[in-house]
Amino acid sequence: MIDKKIIEQCLKNDKVSQKKLYDSLASKMYAVCLRYASKRVSADDILQEAFIKVFKYLPTFNFSGSFEGWVRRIVVNTALDQIKKYAEPFGDIDEASSDETLISVNDAIAQLSSQELFALIQSLPEGKRMIFNLYAFEGYSHKEIAQLLGISVMTSKGQYSKAKKMLQEKIMKINHISYEHK
Known part of the structure; x- marks a missing residue:
């Protein structure tokens, strides 16, 4: 302080x-x-x-x-x-793609070190990483992110959803767990 x-x-x-x-x-x-x-x-x-x-x-x-x-x-x-x-501009996304159900990877995450998790987040494409950080770490709402970046709320939700899915796939791959794309 x-x-x-x-x-x-x-x-x-x-x-x-x-x-x-x-x-x-x-x-x-x-x-x-x-x-x-x-x-x-x-x-x-x-x-x-x-x-x-x-x-x-x-x-x-x-x-x-x-x-x-x-x-x-x-x-x-x-x-x-x-x-x-x-950065390249964000594209708009379909509303349906932001509502996809994402699998739970809590057990797989628990097996990763904080450095490994950080590296996985860093490996996300820049736009997805930015939205993931703003939402997951900084506590911004999707509405605030949309206003900050000049995108729609649905684009923010969709990019966050895609980032989360990409992380899940990477985590599952590291832990040799099969993952089915929906």
Whole structure:
């Protein structure tokens, strides 16, 4: 948790406090960056750009909510902005494809290390990975994701469903469990 004094000193451009703030949040925010970036160098760029924005917009933080949550939102938005620059547009999907029933792979997931699971998520195509991260890790609703990315709610649901299915297939393959496509 960031001390209010550190934030106040950062507002006065105190370099020592700025370093303390950065050091206290950088590793957590880097983990967020890695979920969105396909390469570590991209995650580094996202983190750097996000912290530039944090310090630029620090005067707008009103101390009413979680500072870490405020920073996380900046990091996620920075990652999304960078991805949007290079990403191909999402295609619309049929409503029926988002309603497909997905199999349970809880036992298979339990056998994976967190690094293996992270690598599988990173192997998803960029658009699906972005929506999966926003929904599963960041807690955004499909409506919020649709607004953020300029897509329909059904496209968000469909891309999430497809990402989840791709992960299930990869997990089943790793654990040598047969999987039937529906």
